[in-house]
Amino acid sequence: MNEEYINLKGTHCMASYITQILPQNQGNPFIETLPNRLNEEEFIDVLHSVPPLINDYELLSIEDRLEFVQQIKPSFWLPYPAHYDKYRNLYTMIKIGYQSRNPMHAMYNRQFALGWDKIFKAGIDENGANLAGNVQTAQSHVEIAISGSGKSKVYERMLTQLFPQVIHHSEYNGRKLPYTQIVWMKIECPFNKSVGALCKNFYYEVDRLLGTDYYEKFGEKKGRLDTHARRMIKVATQINLGVLVIDEIQKIQKAYSGGEEDMIDFITELVNTIGVPTVLIGSYKALYLFNDSLANTRRGIPDEFSENITGYMLKDSWEWREFIHNLWDSQYTKTFTKMTEEILDTMYYHSMGIPDIAVKLFMHTQSRAIVSGGLETITVNLINEVAGRSLRLLQPIYQKIRNGDAEGYYQLEDIQPDWLPLRGYIQEASHRLKVYGNLAEQQQMALQQRNKSELLEKLTSFAFHIVKSRNVAETLSKQVFDASDGKGNVDNMFAELARLALDIKAPDHKEDLPISTGILPQQKKPRKRIKPVLEGKDIRYLVAVGHQRGMTTEEALEESGLVRGCDELNDFILSRGGIS
Template sequence: MFKRCFQEKVAKEEGRMNRMNNKIDGLKGTHVLAKYNEQINPKNIGNPFIEALPDRTDLETFIDVLSSSPPRDKKFNNLSSEDRLEFVQQIRPDFWLPLPTHFEKYLNLYTMIKIGYQSRNPLHAMYNRQFSIGWDEIFKAGVDENGANLAGNIQTAQSHVEIAINGFGKSQLYERMLTQLFPQVIHHSEYDGRNIPLTQVVWIKVECPYNKSVGTFCKVFYMEVDKLLGTNFYEKFGEKPGKIDKLVLNMIKVAAQINLGVLIIDEIQKIQSAYSGGKDNMIDFITQLVNTIGIPTILMGSFKALYLFKDSLANTRRGIPSGYSESISGYMLEDSWEWNEFIENLWDIQYTKKYTELTPKLKKAMYYYSLGIPDITVKLFIHCQSKCIVMGGNEQISITCIKEVAERSLRLVQSIFDRIRSGDPEAYKDLEDIKPDWVPLNGYISEVSHRIQVHGSIAEEHARILQRKDKTEVLKKLTEFAIVLVQSPSTAEELAYRVYDASKGMGDLTGMFVQIAELALQGEKSEKVAKKIKIASELPKKLRTKKVSPDMSEDDIRFVVQIGHKKELTTEEALEEKGYIREADEILSYIK
């Protein structure tokens, strides 16, 4: 469906770009006059800030708006090599394929903005009361045990963290959603017969300056607002020397004054603890911004940004609003729907003389040398086409071509990918942009109570690491279970390791207990047969007697399994019936 829609909608791109192109000369962003839309949710009715927002976009329109591709026409394939190389270079800035996960992020963003405005209605007395008290005073006071700020208002704002592997396209996704699906500035004048000369800035996206502090971030915020509204906040607050606290308080007042809908902070890994107002102040600042002022916030960054959350955010999680959530994304998996959809749509954009069909082997090679990272995949595809066009001949893309391009033009990332493909955690423990530091991250995830979503390759590895983290405890439990069956510590330990290694540490505990029981039973039967053969060979025929096995207790696991088999029960059912196998959750509670 996505591929069909993508191809159908690309042709409409030129008209789309003018849909919201309401510019004011000299000012940045899209400015519109308020037009109020009917609301269904009673909490949104009668709120000019919410009613002035565009209606929620459906999936088909979302694809229509965000899909883009470079110019396509069969005649382009017959142009000169120089002209075709120019078209090939156009693939990277122009190609964009919306995916289902992108639409989910849009819905989350849209809801965040609306809910954030619910506690900031300009027609309510509370709105003016907060301005009367002063936003700087409200910010400094924080919130009480009920979540109310100094004015008595309980903010409805939510916050979200978007962490992804470099080259995932998170920044580009949010820029496309914000610029093409939302106006940036809405100007109000009258609502239901009442004068409301207010400016509503729906969104501002700020990139953290490299290796700088919260204070520098505030100055960047002033500059963005000035570009958007033609104000002079940077000159008024940013150029004057002063403490970080003063810069922060002034930023709070500005954000409240412009009725900011959502603040997007990109490249948060650049905030360094070594600088004044480092990571702890940054997290405290964001928490206060959401809780006391009511401005939804989205933090975006690479895996390097996880250091911000491993310690400081876990320690301040009590102050995090209930709507807080995190999304952590790795590269696409080779057998995933997203990867297949992405590479198939990208592969259609060819400017070579002869079109190369995408075979399973070519798709596999593209994945191997790009590791499912969108940005790397696009670059690899561009370089392959360029090489074919320059070299001439039939200009068809081959596996050899992909390999040669990857090892020459993308050799820096290939050395990193080789370390990842090795599967040895020690080989890539310093690759912060590719692999997160799982040990502290897993500890953080297990402690926090808010919603965390883990996607792509990172989801699979996260589950594996969580299981391996308890390897010692799991092996201990398996050995304790096995020793009851075999009576030999060394044999019990051997069985425990054998079962654990068979699943590479990913097995369900209950299932591993069943496997141990079956192996123990098989071993016991083999041992009895061996003893009988030995006795038969050593004793004279006239002395050969039938060996009588000693009676077993009814509580003996071997007896329970044998009786169960006679009753046509499986080993697992027999042990469960006797109460020897418990639920995995109950066992895990003992481990932890």
């Protein structure tokens, strides 16, 4: 670091330029000074972190080993392929955001000449161009995840370890370039405060990095939302900000922010007006910001908005097993306890696959084993005992999740989202949306619900080719669909439908309409819901299907051969010598 910047915070460096392959990035000093992109293997090598483990650690005193145990949480971090996807997206966002902000182009200076107040007030036209005629290339991204999943930590590690924070330019291709470039900046939303308070945090962080006095100039000044936005936009343009990361966005409260739409609109202005890429990070509580307001906002940037929603790790997932096995190596007990399936299941039961909880439980269990003395072995009983004390406040919450207690979801926003509005949100999302962890399966169910009518028609067409009766085909299709509320595996639905349809030999009905018309006759409401578990020759099943075809119970049983007519019965009795 240059001595001139030694008292400033963040990583500072002088600009060093790298030739770019992509034409859109060539000749742009803000882009050419960025480090080269890492491949996945390099990414894992750089970010993988484990606590220190010295030789003969078991000979250390109890207090020394307990001190090592306390270093597990800040030191242990395991990157996943999903983390590399986030890095790739972040790296691309920064470069693309700078494409429309090239200091070597006349457009860059034209915007300063016009004034950012005028540009902000004018907004953008139907082509996305601002008053100066510049079309911004910035992208925005939202990271919503369960509390304790490490969503903030992954961005902190990527930004601090893979990107310089402040780059100082002096000359580029023989031309003076006296600019300072802040590649990234991360701020946190203040609790129960307004967008104005968020701006104060922004000014404070800029002053901390550059030694400026923006907070003194603008921090305590009052004003409307658009006034705050204009001031912050001015500062963001002057520091040539590459990406703004806003953490804990769930802290923005409706009562203080003037409504969730104000917050989203404010962020959108940063993206659209000056082209600053923005990453929003929050827990499930932040979903209220996007359920309604984002549906309107994202229409302006449909191709540039992406989102990740992450739940807890699944018990049988590769991520969970890889995580816990790597964590398990960091033992400082006298006896090294090998991982077993029983221990793996117990750790998952008490942590619900949430990394932060799993790490804390592992640390507490180790500490208890060390303090208790003896062989210092980690056992299932010890894990249960420690969890019963250290995690006693969480266990009622986890039990509700295990039991599928939908009524408790509103109380568990940080652990499990209220899935009904989230499901609707996913159905309507037109932007790039990725869902990870336990929510991935639920996302597929939500998307399947969106295609309910289409799926029912496919099931009906399939069944019609077997039973040759439109009414029966519709009944069977709805029966199979309703059995899983439309959430079952589609292949299994068709297999079950084929089994049921093949057990029925229904005659053609003149009132049935051909499949090609696409017109469905009015469906008669069954007297009792039929479950797919009933066998095809079950009397209850045969009677119910008969009712659907307008038959009486007796007619349905007679057709199936289970009830004989009176004449048949008399002949049978006489053949047996009459009634004695």
